[in-house]
Amino acid sequence: MTMPPSPAAPPATGNGSPNGLAQPPLRARRLGLYTQHQPIVFMRTDCHVCRSEGLSARSQVLVTAGARQVQATLFQVDGDRLLAREEVGLSETAWEFLGVAEGDEIRVSHPPALESLANVRRRIYGNRLDQRAFSEIVTDIVAGRYTEVHLAAFLTASAALPLDEDETTSLTRAMVDVGDRLRWNAPVVVDKHCVGGLPGNRTTPIIVAIVAANGLVMPKTSSRAITSPAGTADTMETLAPVDLDIAALKRVVEAEGGCIAWGGAVHLSPADDIFLRVERELDIDTEGQLIASVLSKKISAGSTHVVIDIPVGPTAKVRGEDAATHLAARIDAVAARFGLSTTCVQTDGTQPVGRGIGPALEAFDVLAVLRNAPGAPDDLRRRAITLAGAALEIGGKAAEGEGAALAHATLESGAAWVKFQAICAAQGGLREPPRATYVRPLLAPRAGRVVYINNRKLSRLAKLAGAPEAKAAGLHMETRLGEEVDKGQPLLRIHAQTTGEMAYALDYVARAGDIIEVEP
Amino acid sequence: MTMPPSPAAPPATGNGSPNGLAQPPLRARRLGLYTQHQPIVFMRTDCHVCRSEGLSARSQVLVTAGARQVQATLFQVDGDRLLAREEVGLSETAWEFLGVAEGDEIRVSHPPALESLANVRRRIYGNRLDQRAFSEIVTDIVAGRYTEVHLAAFLTASAALPLDEDETTSLTRAMVDVGDRLRWNAPVVVDKHCVGGLPGNRTTPIIVAIVAANGLVMPKTSSRAITSPAGTADTMETLAPVDLDIAALKRVVEAEGGCIAWGGAVHLSPADDIFLRVERELDIDTEGQLIASVLSKKISAGSTHVVIDIPVGPTAKVRGEDAATHLAARIDAVAARFGLSTTCVQTDGTQPVGRGIGPALEAFDVLAVLRNAPGAPDDLRRRAITLAGAALEIGGKAAEGEGAALAHATLESGAAWVKFQAICAAQGGLREPPRATYVRPLLAPRAGRVVYINNRKLSRLAKLAGAPEAKAAGLHMETRLGEEVDKGQPLLRIHAQTTGEMAYALDYVARAGDIIEVEP
Incomplete structure (x- = not known):
């Protein structure tokens, strides 16, 4: 198809001069607006770019500042209420993505077509996806190109027709590929994960101390609470700094063999955080997503051997023994495809572990166990010994069936407590948790x-x-x-x-x- | 479980005085913000209600002003950038829901638990839903209680495991029940719907004129364009006012037997508009949703006999004859359960209809056909005659096989043109469509x-x-x-x-x- 000569053919995504006349550029304005990860831009309804690009409220737009871009949702505002004529208001997430300063020039245009959505539609209609399809989807998700509607559709489709083992593997690999990946100079790198849902189940600091005291490498990164009253990072933060970047993390682990840090400062499996947020909103939990979530984080962290705690109980995440056994088999199978050794341990999920629920109250339990204090909660101590024992066995420091005894001895001798204090010192100093008024x-x-x-x-x-x-x-x-x-x-x-x-x-x-x- | 006497037990959703001290009330502030139907409230991060209620960015909140409420998404803003200390900023949608004035006192609290989401989860996991479950879901959706994530999950689940006939019927009934419903003093009320996807397919004004000229009642409400270059209401608006409320609609129909009005001013099947918006974002189209969408609108409009135009073509919504036949059978079956008579007509969907695409350009085609102008597009004329013929037959004004001839005669005699002018006059006056520069x-x-x-x-x-x-x-x-x-x-x-x-x-x-x- 040919065209008569065009008087002023604009660039495909051009702002400012579709009709050949110079238009003033758009300027970034920081709104200090918190939207929980959602990039949002605010433009005036009478803005020339909205008119020429045909943008309307809730359009998805591509915002460009220099070499950086973010895809955002557009909200429009009337007249002068919030914005001066050429201003574009940015939510904090959009502001950080773009790395702009107040008044910087920005451009707003239609985003490129979201090709990977065709994969999501195919999955909705019952077709299984291959590695490439999952990679395209996850790449677009991490780039911020999926709306809440798109994300929910993908997760719902993977729940309605559950991911099979191949798909779970593909999703896991896609999630690993889009994030950073840690590498350690050790043949064995031990990790531990709890499937979750049990208040007070704060075994991690104890396990890391026991395992590292036995000479294994265990660079543990943990999350803060999302829906629970405390995450391991929240509890640990009452005892020592946890906000370590990759360099600090490496330094601590090289010195002490282990750490208990916040995972948020190292960008391992960024897709996982997005999926978790949407799953929480739907309150659905699917096996395939759970496995991809856990394993992508562990593979990204450079782990080679992982102990997985599966609490089973009527109000825990896994409600029956059969479900736990099935989950464990699937975890082992998918992990094996990545050369990762896993040991799943079913534990009692009928009631909280220890006495405390909340960051400092759980920290006091951890300290009591590590210090062999007389009133230390026995259930927490026994559980930590079981899991640390499994880690010592899988990591080759104890023969099968002898890990728990070694863990017990490490705790009782005070070696674990010494190691824990050394780790805290390396992370920035052991401190006393606060007490409530x-x-x-x-x-x-x-x-x-x-x-x-x-x-x-x-x-x-x-x-x-x-x-x-x-x-x-x-x-x-x-x-x-x-x-x-x-x-x-x-x-x-x-x-x-x-x-x-x-x-x-x-x-x-x-x-x-x-x-x-x-x-x- | 008993408690020691509490010093100051607050109301469950209390704002202002959880600790027994009086706090200043929150005040409504209009932001002039367009979000395409999404109610959003903006509160300061240091607002005492956010702190005491534990609200964070993207929480769902219940906003109350006097006797009116709206559920909204919360965004938080830093310090004084956008809001004074006790101000709560409201998007236009939230503002209209609440019917407040600037500075009115409002309350913000946690919304009630969304019980119907359990139905959505059951549906995701492959369980079919009954009437009650659909009614609960649709009631919550229309009340604005579903987030984008919830809506997408519901629609995706209904696509992954397609709605069966019972479910389609239940969804249709639920959608009818939550909206207004028109009633007419006529035994036969004719309607027409096009499944869509074909530019320029502007038969409706011609069909209404022909059908009403033959003494049948046809109170047609149409939509504006959503993703297309023109909706029937957009085209008709270039010829006469279409923004009629229920009283005006009734007056026009009583006088002339028919109207061609915008459906947005009468709230028929409000759930449909919400579903359409999300389906558009996902670019998915499912048979069950399509049928519930069409039939709920027609039942709410008080129609008894409906002709449905199903254009078939590779770039139309329905791409093959088999799909069209299956769709027609399902439409007929579900409609029959509501006592609604339907006639589905498969039409050519391989190319646009008429010459014009766009409101005024399509209106010129409509006028040419109604006026029997020499250059009138023959395809539009023939298609309008076929569909009007089907309407005359289903409405009992022509024997089977003789409707098209009657429609043709009505057009050729000028009776349809006379009726069309009368309808336009009753709607506020016939006018000349504009021409482009x-x-x-x-x-x-x-x-x-x-x-x-x-x-x-x-x-x-x-x-x-x-x-x-x-x-x-x-x-x-x-x-x-x-x-x-x-x-x-x-x-x-x-x-x-x-x-x-x-x-x-x-x-x-x-x-x-x-x-x-x-x-x-």
């Missing part, structure tokens, strides 16, 4: 036996009390399943740093129904 | 035969030229499939109201590849 007990309504503990309600209660933002806030359990209690005896204690948060927590207790059930 | 031809690159027309590219081109916002903009086709053309002969003409839009359109022609293929 306000403590209120929750009393047993009758005499009887504790027959049921709702982990989900406990988590909610701890969060209302202020955890994890308020480091000292949370719960201290005073009973466990099967124990006899008297009427009026404390079942747990709520810790809060403000009276307002305490009031919210108590209000929740009044309307949540039984959090801990006592049967006469 | 700039017209540029697209020339055949070689001599030969026109073998392929890409409807999707034509639509894109017409939109770049300014349609539908610029009423006079669009395309005028100068060739049809199978015609012989000389090199340099115009294939179509682009109409635009600004040189900028013309330049964008020409630029697209240069990079889009063949829009109209000419084979030597």
